[in-house]
Amino acid sequence: MSSDAVLDFAELINRAGRGEATAIEALVRQYEPKVRIVARVLLGPALRPYLDSVDLAQSVHKSIVTGLRDNKFVAHSPDDLVGLAVTILRRKAAKHWRHLQRQRRLSGDGTARGRDELPGVLSTLSGGGTDPADDAQYRDQLDHLCNQLDDAERTILDLRLEGYGPSEIADKIGISRVALRVRLTRLRQRLQAAGVITDWL
Incomplete structure (x- = not known):
């Protein structure tokens, strides 16, 4: 990435952190396609009935925008931004999985797995x-x-x-x-x- 591109990306991050809609839209275009693909793959058959990949991607978007606004995230390049988005996505899916399993266990719906399962x-x-x-x-x-x-x-x-x-x-x-x-x-x-x-x- 050239130094001009790094400066442009840093400026885009700063503008998005200030809440500028055009900057936020430009950032979303950089990570959203990858997040949607990873969300579909990550959910798999186990979570797909309980969590929609589009909802999960929107939740990631909200977290990124909030994190940029509150200066909680650092992304120096588009690749950093994609990596951050995918990490947030995985954590959200994992949290939902644990919550779902806990609910099943507490409601008595969980069944013990055999060694082969x-x-x-x-x-x-x-x-x-x-x-x-x-x-x-x-x-x-x-x-x-x-x-x-x-x-x-x-x-x-x-x-x-x-x-x-x-x-x-x-x-x-x-x-x-x-x-x-x-x-x-x-x-x-x-x-x-x-x-x-x-x-x-």
Whole structure:
């Protein structure tokens, strides 16, 4: 990006932060197409019945505009802006997933998953691809990963998927919150290495 383009983008960010409609529209054009695609993929079959990708994209837009106005976000380039928008999108989808699972658990609608169901749930949370062969290979990777989890790791994942918060999980399985944080970090790293989106964890 040339220095003129950097200055133009910085000026656009400043104008959007001041609430100028034309600047906000120009910024939205830079990140909205990517956000819509990621929203559709990220929701997957698990969340699609409960959350519309357009609503999710609009929520991201509102967060970005508010954050720019309040000087909470820094974006030095269009790529930074797209990255910020996608991060916000993933966090919002993960928050909605946890909320939905917690509601199911509290209302008694949640059913316990069998040992063989975890790879399918993880695959659903990561969104589906368009190539069936790639999907099958990805599912095999998840099966292998899930078979390598010990009972404590599987319990932590299951409880998190059911909407339990970290403090609740630590109390439920009888370990300290610090120990749980360490285990969650390791689980995130293993899942991310396998290509699983871990914002819900």
